[in-house]
Amino acid sequence: MSSRVTLIINGKEVTVEAGTRVIEAAKQAGTEIPHFCYHPKLKPDANCRMCLVEIEKVPKLQTSCSTPVAEGMVVTTESEKVVEAQKGVMAFLLGNHPLDCPECDQGGECQLQDFAHQYGAMTSPFGETKRTFEKTYFGPLIEKEMNRCVSCLRCVRYCDEVIGSNSLGSMNRGAMHEVGAFANHELECEFCGGCIQICPVGALTSRLSMFDYRTWQLNKTDTVCNYCGDGCSLTLETVQEDVKRVSSEAGTGRNTGDLCSRGFFGYSAINHESRLSRPLLRGDGGDLEVTWEWAYQKTVDGLKGIVEAHGAKAVGGIISAQCTNEEVYLFQKLMRETVGTPHIDSGARYGYINAVSALTQVFGTARLTHYEDILASDCLLVFAGEMTETNPITALKVKEAIRQNKAKLITVSPYRSKRETYISHLPHLAHQHLQIRVGTENTAILGLTKAILEKSPASEMPEALLSKVQSAVSNISFSEIETVTGISEQQFVDAGTLFSEAKQGVMIVGRSVLRGNDGYQSMLRIAELAILSGQVGRPGTGILALSKESNAFGAIEMGGTPEFLPGFQETSEAEKGYTVIEMIDAAARGEIKALYLVGENPLRSIPQKKVAAALENLEFLICQDLYSTETTALAHIVLPATSYAEKSGRFTNHEGETQKLRQAIDPLGNAKPDWQIFSTLINKMKTEDKIPYQKLLGHSSVDVVWKEAVMAMPPGWPVLSNEGISAQISSYAADADIRWTLPEPSPQGEGFDLQVGQSLFHAGKMSTYASGLTTLLDSPVLLMNPEDAERLEIEDGELVQLSAEGEQVMVQLPVKASKKIAEGTLFVPEHFSLNVKTLLPLTLDATTGVPYGDHGRVSLSKVRVTA
Amino acid sequence: MPKYEQILFNNMSKAGYTGSLKEYEAVGGYTAFKKVLKEYSSSDVIDIVKKSGLRGRGGAGFPAGLKWSFIPKDHVGPRYLCCNADESEPGTYKDRQLMEFDPHQMLEGMAICCYAIGAQTAYIYIRGEFDLGAEILENAIQEAYKAKLVGKDLFGSGFNLDIYVHRGAGAYICGEETALLESLEGKRGKPRIKPPFPAINGLYQEPTVINNVETLANVPYIINKGPEWFRTIGTEKSPGTKVFSVSGHVKKPGNYELPLGIPLREIIYDVAGGILGDKQLKAVIPGGASAPMMPPDQLDTPMDFDSVAAVGSMLGSAAITVMDEDTCIVWAAMNLMEFFYHESCGQCTPCREGSGWILQILRRIEGGEGRHSDLDQLLELCTRIGGRTVCAFGDAEIGPILSTIKHFRSEYERHIEEKGCPFHPNATLSMAH
Structure with missing residues (x-):
């Protein structure tokens, strides 16, 4: 337990954790000490000198951001001496400042403005010439206005300490000091926008929405990012129906306020000019814009017609894994209950299903590992050299574990361990990097399994499983493994030992495994590797499978794949529907006559000529999407859906955390959220045609849908604790059929x-x-x-x-x-x-x-x- | 026969002495290091240096033995010695002479210090412009390696020592010990927040001692002749000699090794031969640019750490700059401020912003456009800098301003009233920079 320290701040007794800085202790006591360079995410730098306080028995004023509390310390934050010093600093900071607040995008939320209001003088003491810098740009997205800079270096420190990109630095000395791309290079960084977010003044601002708003005009809506499965909280800041910028408050959400380029700079996709805004009917005479009532009727008639003529199984549906939980739930209800077809699949089919199926089979749950576990672990085994690209914020957690916890990182990836100068790359940070040949992840897992098995298998591993693993690996030699992977026995032994002997080890699995060959088997082997190393079922251990889509986990959990009904209830073999590819094949051979595609574009996802042929073979193709795509061009009906900014609902990220999306703006044109479309169709399909439209609106809100979905879940859902894991492992051990096959070594040389x-x-x-x-x-x-x-x-x-x-x-x-x-x-x-x-x-x-x-x-x- | 007992200049004063290892050994060089390895424990060495009363010669006068004793005894992992050879204080040129003319004297001091603090790696952070000094040190270190005075398992003691020369890149601030460490680590040279102090958390976060060239050069003699001998020179609280770099309007400028406590008058009028052209003395900077100026009525101040501090200035690096009656004090203060303005690292607000405003006001006064409110404004600016910065640079840059306004206020007022400089009648704002 950490000890607590009592001190007196402005005559008030405060008890805080030992090691707390005075500025934070004061905040806990309800006193805000003015500051610029201090930021809770960063190490103290004490450069702005604004947070000076008086500490009894210390002759000089001290910076409260860098001074840790001590028992019995007596701090005064508002004495005449302190206020005089703070006014002095303000006078200095304002002295050279251009005072161009009316045209500064930071105006209204600027720390310099706020503290000037409190501590600034009405007139400047200086009559001399101000120092001026030319306005410049940090690349295409960031404006750099150094006349406004207070040289607090928050941007530089954030880039170094949090992102690890190290792309910014101090240029020049003294009064001519400015921040710049390190060593005056062209900024070629991760463009996470963190420097803009953390700048307390208007020195660094976004060029995307320059002069487009005043901060007080912005309506702020907290929601969840839809670009990947990290599940980052973000705030959409809007003026009327326009998203003007995105932010994420420091410390909030799974991302604790950190964002990536997609989260920070990716919002203009929302109101892109090529968005679909009205339902379209496609006929011989070309596209016809129609009303929703017409479109619904045509959809219902079309589906009913197919069901009547060919049976319900002639209908299939595929939904994007970027739709919300409520939408996936309603879509599977529409397909399974209303239409009556088992053929429903989602974008989770493109890889994430491998993780959820395998982990559920071995452990009874895929909710194994959270970011807190990564941060607590002392060893991370990462099968995702591309993690900064696919899941930047989860990669930040890995970097934080390395930085704060001195965690050892082992990476397994075809990438080299070198990095682009200013872009993070996990293999570059690795304690040990196994640079495997492309596509040999599965065999690398085998190498690690063999190494741990021979060295130190975990004592709690069920005997049945141990012997099965043993016999499966026994007839494969390390030299054969090396021929395939390019990794030596010693490297496997070193990495395996490091991981299995760690106090708390977490495995992270990315796209190269989930979408590599034999991903399902690889995931089972990874699960066994976790059991073998004793790194599962405790805090700071487990397996995190990275999801590319924002709601791949939720899509499976809500019943959006043929193998699971809502709540991971397995479907029986008899009632199991087709997967995406099976539906395409069935369409090609004429078995499936109608497809309902929601945010899915198989022509892009599955680049085979047979896909186009299959889609063209359909009698009825419904496309519900944001934009016109190659596939919507083939549809008989196109229904315009809304983006994540225009709807509410829930995403479940790859940790299994369910978070709320909140509607920030009205739907574009006549577009509707997917859940409303499904809800209406469910009612319309069930009812006779003649009932007035108004009575058929279905669910009144997305929360009503969520309530219904939760009620549909099986008892015991959701599995949030690790208690049942060992029993589930034993039952898996009894049935497991473990086989390793070595792939052909890839040809070397030419090509x-x-x-x-x-x-x-x-x-x-x-x-x-x-x-x-x-x-x-x-x-x-x-x-x-x-x-x-x-x-x-x-x-x-x-x-x-x-x-x-x-x-x-x-x-x-x-x-x-x-x-x-x-x-x-x-x-x-x-x-x-x-x-x-x-x-x-x-x-x-x-x-x-x-x-x-x-x-x-x-x-x-x-x-x-x-x- | 010199009038004053010398320690550091003894060898180099001998005719024909080039500072080679052979010559240094011929006059007893490295006997102290060998004696230490053979006879003393590390804490013995620290005790001897403590007893000698040796104080840091870089400017602050901190007791060297005490500094060494701050290195945690039970620390696991490397410890470092950094020799501060970044001599950049205007008017100071003593370390250069010590390094160029008798490099082994300082290397031996470093070796003894490393033994005392348990460091196996020492760096010499030398001012970038000292090409010759760096070359001489590199050669001397090679000589020492060849003679197995530096290297592995020295004299079978199991003690290992490597010494490296690291050349600075031209920033005054890198003479500040923590900025020096940052620079040595390959980062931008800017002072660190203290605490933690380098003895606990220094180079590469490991315990580190940083000592000036002159401080370290004294150590072999203290070991050989004993702390009691060392205390026979200088004053009780400032024992030993000090190399004074005398410059400015004197007849014989140069480096002089003199006992600490020698009156300022004696240095200027006896040792340095008096004022050039036998003019009147107007002001003296006693310890480098950052030391507040002293007026002629303080000429009898004994030049030791405490006595100079007692009259409101500081001994600093003991670089004495003498200014005669024709010197314009405002111009001198402005000239010093040009230096500080140029060298402020820009890290913390008061120093970064304040130096520019002070300089602009001084330029204006010197250029004949001063206002009566300027002096109060200068004083207010100084109070907003002093004691409120990350490092001592802030206090240093206001020293010349506060002391000149205090001792020579009338000269500022004359500039303002006469709308120009009495000494440089043609001075204008544009001339000032």
């Missing part, structure tokens, strides 16, 4: 291993509608190892051509050398170009039917430029 994946600045397709993010990256670039590029004499920006054996398509892309890319490998972000994916082989998971197509072998040639 490259190409991976597609996520860019730091984008998530899926939606982010490409955000001008802030397209400013950072608006077209695909092929990342290449710098040594490879040099060897092949390829310059940055030069076009190369990719081709794959047996594929007609050839793809041309510009190259960029990147230090994190391993020799013989290539990487391309998936957000823009879909024809790259056609070069990659598509396989299906034998159990879960997850489509795998993230990597493959390609040839590369230079493009000859003709005049």
